[in-house]
Amino acid sequence: MDGLNALEEDCVPPRLLIIDHHDSYTHNLLICLLDGLAAKIERRGPFPERAREIASKLLLSRTTILPFTHPIWQDEKQAKQKLLPNYDALILSPGPGRPDSKDDFGASMVILQSFMRNSDELLPTLGICLGHQGIAIACGGSLKRANNLRHGMSSELIVIDDAANNSWPSILGNVQQSAGMTTYNSLVVDEASFPEDLKVTAHAMDAPVEEDEGKTEERIVMALQHTKHPIWGVQFHPESIASQGGHAILTDFLDNTHAYWKQQSESSQTSLANRALSKLRSWRQAEPVQAIAGDTSTSASRSTMDTTFSLSDSAEDPIRYTAAMQPLGRYDPTIAPSIFKEVFGGQSSSVWLDSARPGGHHSRYSFMSVPSWSIRYDVESKTIIAQGNGKKTELFLGEQEQSASFWTWLDQAQQTLQKRCDTSKIGDLPFKTGFVGYFGYEMKYESLPQIAFPPNLNSENTKCGSSFPSSWFGFCDKALVIDHETSQWYTIGLVQRPGRNPTHLNAGYLSELMERLDTQVGISPSHLEEWTESVREKLNGMNATKPSGVVTNRLLPSMRPIDTSSEYMNKVERARELIAEGQSYEICLTTEFEGQLSEEDAENHFDFYTSLRARNPAPFSAFLQLDTVDSDGKPQSILSTSPEKFFGIDADGLVEMKPIKGTAARAGYGKGEKDILQRVRNGDRESIQWCKEEDEERIKRLHADAKERAENLMIVDLIRRDLLHSCRPESVKVTKLMAIESYETVHQLVTTVQGRKVPISSKSSTNDTAHDGIGTVEAIRQCFPPGSMTGAPKVRSVQLLEELEHAQPQRKARGVYSGALGWLGVDGAVNLNVVIRTVCLNGNKISVGAGGAITFHSKPAKEWQEVLDKVGAIAPVDFGGAKE
Ligand SMILES: C=C(O[C@@H]1C=C(C(=O)O)C=C[C@H]1O)C(=O)O
Ligand SMILES: NC(=O)CC[C@H](N)C(=O)O
Structure with a gap:
């Protein structure tokens, strides 16, 4: 050197x-x-x-x-x-x-x-x-x-x-x-x-x-x-x-x-x-x-990925698509729900990544789209089902190799697109078309090599929240973008380059899939023009009249916990014992709440989302209408009001994670404070003043609380380590340690950890075996599942949680809850939340997961209350007459 x-x-x-x-x-x-x-x-x-x-x-x-x-x-x-x-x-x-x-x-x-x-x-x-x-x-x-x-x-x-x-x-x-x-x-x-x-x-x-x-x-x-x-x-x-x-x-x-x-x-x-x-x-x-065969895992020093793939064609100029942007003008962002309903509603699948709590760096943009095709994955059978253009096809990943994984598949698909797309003309918009969807918690079986798929965890044994695909992504080659800071709206599209024959071969790694679905990656320039015009017309129409048809008072019915308070508290005690034995330092214990919609509401999930976002606005909110159905043929959708950012990479390769640990209820949202909240809503000045002072007090207490700080620190140290798999050590930094962020119902301690991803090769060659560095999806996999949902050390805590959370002989998966949801751009940028404060609607069945980090000093009753506070932000809780 x-x-x-x-x-x-x-x-x-x-x-x-x-x-x-x-x-x-x-x-x-x-x-x-x-x-x-x-x-x-x-x-x-x-x-x-x-x-x-x-x-x-x-x-x-x-x-x-x-x-x-x-x-x-x-x-x-x-x-x-x-x-x-x-x-x-x-x-x-x-x-x-x-x-x-x-x-x-x-x-x-x-x-x-x-x-x-x-x-x-x-x-x-x-x-x-x-x-x-x-x-x-x-x-x-x-x-x-x-x-x-x-x-x-x-x-x-x-x-x-x-x-x-x-x-x-x-x-x-x-x-x-x-x-x-x-x-x-x-x-x-x-x-x-x-x-x-x-x-x-x-x-x-x-x-x-x-x-x-x-x-x-x-x-x-x-x-x-x-x-x-x-x-x-x-x-x-x-x-x-x-x-x-x-x-x-x-x-x-x-x-x-x-x-x-x-x-x-x-x-x-x-x-x-x-x-x-x-x-x-x-x-x-x-x-x-000298490298030792097998997992040596000084990964930041690893300059090559262990996966290789090749493209079927070998033209010199790899660029097949241009990400284009068309400004629509200024419109009031409050019409977003109506526009979503108008433009994207009634489709078999539609997605809205919704910065529902505007203000601040993490809530600048919202994206809406109807995916043109989707992929979903079942981790147990190792099967991808791709769907689009009225067709469906299956890819079995296990055939090639036992170690094959959906992470690797998606990493390769994304990298292929990255090499073929010119995104330079799309300006500062972070999402430049690509995938929108989620990785469910069970994707851990393919991200943590030490965790084997348990024999008795299968779809029949699982409940509502886990009957969703292990992972689902829709490919959005056109989308509507709202910039909340400037109130400017745009359309974006992945446009096939003129002069290129838009055959399946354009899609490289995805060619076979596109062929089977008889479709293509990307849209034509005229398609983007026409679509933009039709959106513009709707926006103009909407802006002139008052937005209508959007419901904001459709509250979810009461939810029942699957654990009684004493069952949950016993699990907290057991987690404390395991910690005292030295088995873990912190364990994120979770449980599930279930409820039911009327048959009629089973078809209309969106009204619940618009009501939820009004009630609990959060920076990482989302509505995903999947193109999958429950056993009765009813739609499946995900309504997220997550405050927590899991993992992001911007266009320059800056990686950011923002773990939340440490929670305190806001004044008016704590135990026994319902009356005060009612008085605040009625405009009672004394109650408003009390809440203001009490909130200041609670923020101070949370910030100074040694136990809450310890909870946060354990995850921050874990996340720094997770990032070292894709970032060089000199780049990994904690830029904000335990800042307070306040949401509608809770205050939280939030830390920001950043790093710089080792880039994949910038060589614009179609010889994709020559790349080095780490792909975006691989970087995510190295951090998955989110440390704030597992505890530390991650692997052992996940193993212990499998015992703690799953009552034998019925095992129950966490499902979408505890995973990560958001977008994965064609350019390798990504932004995913941690799936918490999220409702999964499976036809008429409702599931909400909730939990909290357990340390040795956790008090079982307080932990149970924390779970209730978290669910309470989303739906009323019903104990079926039992006193809690
Ligand atoms: C487990 C949940 O939240 C997680 C646990 C937190 C905590 O223990 O303070 C805070 C945010 C999340 O990382 C949940 O909301 O269900
Ligand atoms: N951090 C550690 O290495 C913990 C060591 C041991 N498991 C203990 O709890 O004492």
Whole structure:
């Protein structure tokens, strides 16, 4: 690499092996390592202005993050012969469970034990949380449960400074005394039976989180180190965004590693000296680490996707379509519901992505369309059904490969279109035509490789909310766009390039599908013109007269919870127990509410949407009328009033996620506040004033609430890690940490995390096997399901939720709820919400999912109330006479 030779020796990091015990935070170590290394290069390197870029390249080419379940790590002999010799240092990651359980820690324990027995074999090692606990066990220590569980909270370090007595320097030399460090543990190393070979290097005095539990302050071992070997452990998470100065610890670990090999190279024991010399040589030469077959998952360094595809034609100019825009003029956005009904109503399928809560960056545009064809996917049978032009066709994905997935299929379809579309003429409009639809929660079976499809989850066993397709997308090659900021309206269209024969071949990867449906991707220029004119006429007509025919008082009937309050509260208790065992740090528990529409209303879902959006306006609202039907042939539709953005990529590749965690009811919407709300609605000044003051108070309380903040932090750390699969570590940033956003009925703590996606190749070639980088759908898959709907660590929490939420023997899927809904543009831009506060209408059956994050400090009754508050924003709740 440029300039590498000019770097000082200790600016070159060791070849680092990080073993990931399926934690959701492990990859964040890359950001933390980068911060430390970049600071060093900036101070000393010859290119201070390029320090972060150089540090990132160095780290990514020399670090491997290997899941502990990788076959090479499971086989001690292979690991020692084939893996460890290629690295200079080892980090054992945090993780759920216990280090004395093979299921949780795998071969990491035997490797540690062999290091202790035979120092000739060891690599300098840092254990973090689970890894730190593993070091204690490997040396004969034991664990106990901490008295005060503080997941996602900060502990102040009390660093023990007796460097003179250590054979290897401490790694805490550059952290401030009392620095706050985030912890995610339930277990701690028991100091009463502390191994002789280890020394405590830091403590914390952990205070009880709640005073009323009769608990007292407890002294915790926060860091340790081996007395003879270069082995260190920290109980806290230096990589957390809220830890203070964690990068200094990792930098010291790397420096100590360097010092260790230098010293060994001068050792009198020739075999060790030779080993050290060869390590130093490879280190200096900065040889990139050879990839290990299988999932090595330092994904940001992965420059190629593992999927390949080719197009059937090979013309030089790949552009087949131009995304075009036609301004319609200024119209009042309040006529949107009438226009939707007029222009898009009565079709077998129509979609409206509705910024129903205008104001603010996330509510600028709304899009309406009638898809010209659709695809839906069933994750169990691995079958895509495509529908359009009055035809239907099936594609079975499992035939080619067991690992085939709808994510990969859609990624390829989107990338094909991206290469064939010129979207440069469409200005700043974010959606430049493409897919509108959703990924349901069960798409997790194809995004989390560790989660297998359960045998008894099938459509017959599922209830209303989950009888929708696992995923559904309509292809919108023309759409109506409203800019709420300027009140300008536009039409957009994906126009086939004049002079090109609009045959099926134009669609590349989608050709076969288009052929089977006997249709095409895109529309003709005249089609867009004519359609635009017809919309303009309707708009003019509507603006002149008063909008009519739109209902805003069609409230949903009462909904019944499928769990009684005590059943739900028992599940909260069980989740708390699992957290106390160290199985998870936070679990997003959910349940479902069901109701029924009259037969007549089963055909008219849209009126409920227009009423709902008036009642609970939210920035990520949507109405999707699918082209699917329930078992009685009645329509299926989705009415969303989600406040939460899951995942977006803009035209420049800026990725943004905005997890919400931490909820408080707004004044007037809390338990027992119905009367006040009524008085407010009647204009009672005193009640209005009370609500105003009470809201200010609730906002302050929510913002300062340590438990709510911890809930949020755990998801923020998880989301940073999710983004590292598609973004380089130097680009991943938290731009807003725990800001308050207030909606109609609740206040929420919202964090903004951004990154920059590694772009797919910009080479405009039809040789699509030559692309590199990460496709949009693949980037989404790496973050799916949304962390705020699973808890952390993600995989283990999802596994636990499968047990917690599904009463045996009947399993029940979450369905559309908890998934992501929005648009996926032909240009690779995307914007998806988290499917919450959303109604699924399946003919006359209604389903609404609701839940909340459970931490150890959750109070079951409060959690149940939170669920009721969330559903209450959408429909009245009926307990069937039971007292709740
Ligand atoms: C689970 C839901 O909401 C999720 C949980 C939240 C919380 O625990 O505070 C907040 C927003 C969502 O991420 C829901 O609305 O059903
Ligand atoms: N973050 C972690 O590594 C947690 C370790 C262990 N599962 C505990 O709860 O103590």
